Amino acid sequence: MKTADPELMRAINRFHVMDAIRRFGPVSRVEISQLTELSSTTVSAITAALLDDRLIVPLQLGAVRDAGRGRPRVMLRLNPGAAHVVGVKLAHDQITVAVTNFCADILRSLALPIRIDRQTASVIGDLVEDGVRRCVSDAGLDIAQISGVCVGLPGVVERSAGVCRQSPILQERDVRFGADLGHRLGVPSTIDSDVNLVTLAEYWFGQARGLNDFLVVNVERSLGLGILHNGELFRGANGLSPDLGDLIVPSLNGGGERLADLASEASVLIEAEALLRENELDASLHQGRAIALLLKRAAGGDERCARTLAAAGEALGFAVASLITLFAPPMVIISGRAMATSDHFIAPLRKTVAALLPASLADVSDIVVREWSDETWVRGAAAMTLRDLYGAPWGTTGPASVRDALAPQVGEL
Amino acid sequence: MKTADPELMRAINRFHVMDAIRRFGPVSRVEISQLTELSSTTVSAITAALLDDRLIVPLQLGAVRDAGRGRPRVMLRLNPGAAHVVGVKLAHDQITVAVTNFCADILRSLALPIRIDRQTASVIGDLVEDGVRRCVSDAGLDIAQISGVCVGLPGVVERSAGVCRQSPILQERDVRFGADLGHRLGVPSTIDSDVNLVTLAEYWFGQARGLNDFLVVNVERSLGLGILHNGELFRGANGLSPDLGDLIVPSLNGGGERLADLASEASVLIEAEALLRENELDASLHQGRAIALLLKRAAGGDERCARTLAAAGEALGFAVASLITLFAPPMVIISGRAMATSDHFIAPLRKTVAALLPASLADVSDIVVREWSDETWVRGAAAMTLRDLYGAPWGTTGPASVRDALAPQVGEL
DNA sequence: CTCTTTTTGTCCGCGATGCGAATTAAATCT
DNA sequence: AGATTTAATTCGCATCGCGGACAAAAAGAG
Numbered sequence: 001m002k003t004a005d006p007e008l009m010r011a012i013n014r015f016h017v018m019d020a021i022r023r024f025g026p027v028s029r030v031e032i033s034q035l036t037e038l039s040s041t042t043v044s045a046i047t048a049a050l051l052d053d054r055l056i057v058p059l060q061l062g063a064v065r066d067a068g069r070g071r072p073r074v075m076l077r078l079n080p081g082a083a084h085v086v087g088v089k090l091a092h093d094q095i096t097v098a099v100t101n102f103c104a105d106i107l108r109s110l111a112l113p114i115r116i117d118r119q120t121a122s123v124i125g126d127l128v129e130d131g132v133r134r135c136v137s138d139a140g141l142d143i144a145q146i147s148g149v150c151v152g153l154p155g156v157v158e159r160s161a162g163v164c165r166q167s168p169i170l171q172e173r174d175v176r177f178g179a180d181l182g183h184r185l186g187v188p189s190t191i192d193s194d195v196n197l198v199t200l201a202e203y204w205f206g207q208a209r210g211l212n213d214f215l216v217v218n219v220e221r222s223l224g225l226g227i228l229h230n231g232e233l234f235r236g237a238n239g240l241s242p243d244l245g246d247l248i249v250p251s252l253n254g255g256g257e258r259l260a261d262l263a264s265e266a267s268v269l270i271e272a273e274a275l276l277r278e279n280e281l282d283a284s285l286h287q288g289r290a291i292a293l294l295l296k297r298a299a300g301g302d303e304r305c306a307r308t309l310a311a312a313g314e315a316l317g318f319a320v321a322s323l324i325t326l327f328a329p330p331m332v333i334i335s336g337r338a339m340a341t342s343d344h345f346i347a348p349l350r351k352t353v354a355a356l357l358p359a360s361l362a363d364v365s366d367i368v369v370r371e372w373s374d375e376t377w378v379r380g381a382a383a384m385t386l387r388d389l390y391g392a393p394w395g396t397t398g399p400a401s402v403r404d405a406l407a408p409q410v411g412e413l
Numbered sequence: 414m415k416t417a418d419p420e421l422m423r424a425i426n427r428f429h430v431m432d433a434i435r436r437f438g439p440v441s442r443v444e445i446s447q448l449t450e451l452s453s454t455t456v457s458a459i460t461a462a463l464l465d466d467r468l469i470v471p472l473q474l475g476a477v478r479d480a481g482r483g484r485p486r487v488m489l490r491l492n493p494g495a496a497h498v499v500g501v502k503l504a505h506d507q508i509t510v511a512v513t514n515f516c517a518d519i520l521r522s523l524a525l526p527i528r529i530d531r532q533t534a535s536v537i538g539d540l541v542e543d544g545v546r547r548c549v550s551d552a553g554l555d556i557a558q559i560s561g562v563c564v565g566l567p568g569v570v571e572r573s574a575g576v577c578r579q580s581p582i583l584q585e586r587d588v589r590f591g592a593d594l595g596h597r598l599g600v601p602s603t604i605d606s607d608v609n610l611v612t613l614a615e616y617w618f619g620q621a622r623g624l625n626d627f628l629v630v631n632v633e634r635s636l637g638l639g640i641l642h643n644g645e646l647f648r649g650a651n652g653l654s655p656d657l658g659d660l661i662v663p664s665l666n667g668g669g670e671r672l673a674d675l676a677s678e679a680s681v682l683i684e685a686e687a688l689l690r691e692n693e694l695d696a697s698l699h700q701g702r703a704i705a706l707l708l709k710r711a712a713g714g715d716e717r718c719a720r721t722l723a724a725a726g727e728a729l730g731f732a733v734a735s736l737i738t739l740f741a742p743p744m745v746i747i748s749g750r751a752m753a754t755s756d757h758f759i760a761p762l763r764k765t766v767a768a769l770l771p772a773s774l775a776d777v778s779d780i781v782v783r784e785w786s787d788e789t790w791v792r793g794a795a796a797m798t799l800r801d802l803y804g805a806p807w808g809t810t811g812p813a814s815v816r817d818a819l820a821p822q823v824g825e826l
Numbered sequence: 827c828t829c830t831t832t833t834t835g836t837c838c839g840c841g842a843t844g845c846g847a848a849t850t851a852a853a854t855c856t
Numbered sequence: 857a858g859a860t861t862t863a864a865t866t867c868g869c870a871t872c873g874c875g876g877a878c879a880a881a882a883a884g885a886g
Contacts, residue, residue, distance in 0.1 A: 004425035012417035070862020166773040213650035236741035250663035290840040328649035342722035360579040484881040485834020
């Protein structure tokens, strides 16, 4: 088990300082001292070390003149050039790659609209490797300048082991994608559930900033769940990220069904296909079009289309109610593409949640809807890697099994 | 936010040493050094302080002669008399009180078979106060010698605030039971979900000892859920303990229902009443008898009774499958009185879980059945208080909100 | 019985850390 | 130009964990 020594002490405090600088933009040492409750002496020492390592830089511009009298504060901020990382998002029909700097600003991104559905891991590995190399090169960087890569993909992912246990976009099970990509690129590479990435992005940059407990439910072709609990991404035992689609919820025909078969785009599409085929050309059924058409119909007053969406919303409402019961988060973020933002989907969801929650939890959770760009996702992937670079020493003081579960095990090179 | 200073360092290491001594019985300094990975110097210093504080004592008896040659090891163990704490368990038909020493050995226990169902909090407070005073006195102790009291009760409990949000045995909502009892007794008092207590007891003394992730599902009159995650009791945001009965699971008539209405003893009793009333005297329906009769009938081949139990088992199976999906624990402990251990209840539960789990999680969880005595419960309550006395400094290094959520806020006196 | 060997536990000095008080630095106000 | 105010650094101190030297306490060898 990791022992608590002065080194750990410093690591913890250094992380707090870094975190304060990252979160509160250009910030002076006094402010850091207040935010972290560290003495100004300690903050000075730590920032000096960080400046020495070029992880942070002083904001030269005296532009920020505060009305005060005394010696002006020296504002500090992350050094954008301190490191570069790559984020990758794998979706069934697209690979998105982005190169970011140390501030998680996207320098260059690349979208490969390729159906990788049910491809072999090795084929996908080829595509990702090429995409990363290309994107890094386009950003004017050399692959050797990249400090880390993080890949997000749907399914059950065991980040600590770098293994994707099962994913809708992979044929194989238990794919060691992290180490594989690490070998290919010669850069430490990790994988994580795609929703975890966007959850972290939401925590770092989004509207849940500073909110230490919230849930993210992502509705796309498959269903994802991200949990931020006590300011940390929640993972099951062994660092397993849960898959929301595997939850069992009541279905109309009695009994239960996998949520993925009731409330994902994929499941709605099957419903929709039957409904729409009666009147429309098959061409319109191609991919996302069908959802768009379904939404249009529902908006136009088509009862059956509205019912289809409502059923999906209600099914997800069951799951969200259960999750609120377990985690009592002040905020639940529902996200996805067109469907998730449709009121025909969200209104039944809200209604179901309200009906099912016990009185004691009735008002604890705000349910908000939000749509993300592809950039949000890859920015989350970058943030995940940066979080490692910052050196968050969490969980290192617990029993050995705890540490092993939390230690990010990057792909060796 | 709590800052990482030498004091915290020491607190962490002291906790590890205490934990090692508690877990591995009489143990020598060298062994502690190996277990904690602290240097022998540090272990010596810490144990010296602990000895000085009389929290631990050397095992005088040279009885334990190890075959080795050199200087014999001095075995250290917790000092049973270092402190005394009281555990209380509130159930709908009984109040159980126990006084334990610093090793969580029960010195004296007291069972008050009183129906406190739907009593006011103040009446229950009276009963608990009297019970605690009586039990402490019976143990030959003065109330001033008690270092802490922990009360376990079913329902939604916010331990950090000492508030019981809602409980089947309380009329009122948001009862500040912890502070109230603290005032009454003049002893720091906390409350927690009853299942959390038994979960901790299972972790400290039971068959899940050393298992850092497991679930406890308790089936009695109401349903409870305890989650041990990464070696710590899991609580929702704000330290809220979830209530399993509030989960929504599919019901036979389509749609969902609260699990408490499907799989608790209370719900089964309602079913059972209808079935049994046809043939039996009302007298036999009194309380737990009905369950016993139901089980006997089912064992005797009564199809309808067996169905009733199976339906309850299946409903709980749905919930357990969802929980395994979320937490992926290596072990799930099902417990309760007669019903929970009946194969007519457990077999359908297992079957349902097996049918619902995705392939990737099929074999991660052992489902075991276990029955606890009342002593197990109150021992857990004692352990919860002792854990505070040991001074586990967890979560004190996170952002302020984290610390506030985790800091056990004892009832002031 | 004495001396050696072996293992355990303690003492001393080192380096790292955080912190409080004093000090220096850099601006504005008078 | 000097006083005032605020920011940041420097210095001295206490605590901590650790490695190495040292003392303690037993068994085995002679």
